[in-house]
Amino acid sequence: MLWESPFLIPHQSLKRKLEPIITEGGFHLSNLEKISRILRQFDKATDTQLIHHPRIIEHRVRTWITSDGIEDSFFIETEIDARGPTNIVRGLDYSVEYITIGESDVKVAVLRTNMDNRFTFAPFLIDLLELGLHDIDADILTTVVKWKAQWELSIGALNDSQQLGLFGELQILNGQLQEGRTEIIDYWKGPLTKGNLHDFKNENHRVEVKATLHKPPRVRISNLEQLAPIPGIDLHLVVLEISVVCEDTGENVFSLPDLIDSIRSKIDAKPD
Numbered sequence: 001m002l003w004e005s006p007f008l009i010p011h012q013s014l015k016r017k018l019e020p021i022i023t024e025g026g027f028h029l030s031n032l033e034k035i036s037r038i039l040r041q042f043d044k045a046t047d048t049q050l051i052h053h054p055r056i057i058e059h060r061v062r063t064w065i066t067s068d069g070i071e072d073s074f075f076i077e078t079e080i081d082a083r084g085p086t087n088i089v090r091g092l093d094y095s096v097e098y099i100t101i102g103e104s105d106v107k108v109a110v111l112r113t114n115m116d117n118r119f120t121f122a123p124f125l126i127d128l129l130e131l132g133l134h135d136i137d138a139d140i141l142t143t144v145v146k147w148k149a150q151w152e153l154s155i156g157a158l159n160d161s162q163q164l165g166l167f168g169e170l171q172i173l174n175g176q177l178q179e180g181r182t183e184i185i186d187y188w189k190g191p192l193t194k195g196n197l198h199d200f201k202n203e204n205h206r207v208e209v210k211a212t213l214h215k216p217p218r219v220r221i222s223n224l225e226q227l228a229p230i231p232g233i234d235l236h237l238v239v240l241e242i243s244v245v246c247e248d249t250g251e252n253v254f255s256l257p258d259l260i261d262s263i264r265s266k267i268d269a270k271p272d
Helices: 031-048 115-129 136-155 160-178 256-269
Strands: 063-067 071-077 083-089 092-101 104-114 205-212 234-241
Touching: 031 063, 031 115, 031 256, 063 115, 071 115, 083 136, 092 115, 092 136, 104 115, 104 136, 115 136, 160 205, 160 234, 160 256
Parallel strands: 205 234
Antiparallel strands: 063 071, 071 104, 083 092, 092 104
């Protein structure tokens, strides 16, 4: 079954011509900045109904992203045989189809997912682009294997404990960005990074963030290695006492989406 969209035009079934928008991009960005730029391009594609070229990482293969407000798509120019859509991991489909860009019909490999998965799709695409796209099938498979657990997680809602933990990490990130310490972007490891015991780390410091709703605050350490001394490294445990509502008004103080928007606005405002 073909995916119907005003942006994706099957070969010999011209419905609308698209002019690609080539956006400026740098090749010396932190991963968080790259992700932010791709998220902005998806937002623009949703608002303006135009294809945007994700010039985030230097590569020779032409690529595009677009969104119809329901599904986000990533296009990679290819010579491999056309094929119908296949679900390659939960929430992500892969096909090879023809689209029309400007005056040309272009055969592209297509990765497509619901726009609700955008915060998984954007970093997934960063990892895929970094492989160079010399062998598209192999590069997609490699990236899917790496990201399979995160795709499975992204389809289901975070439980209360996971949301609280993420909120605590983002509070630290947001506060540091507010103070102008943009290097914190590179130190944050995030909940999707495997093999890291601590939420923030650089050469000399490790920071583990624990958020709690308890008064007085108390936290649970699930892995004692998080508190084990590391020779030559300063280890910090930050405990945040979180209030769900304002004690004076009873209203919600700051939601997780609000916090994410605040961080994105600070990253967007950061000079290149």
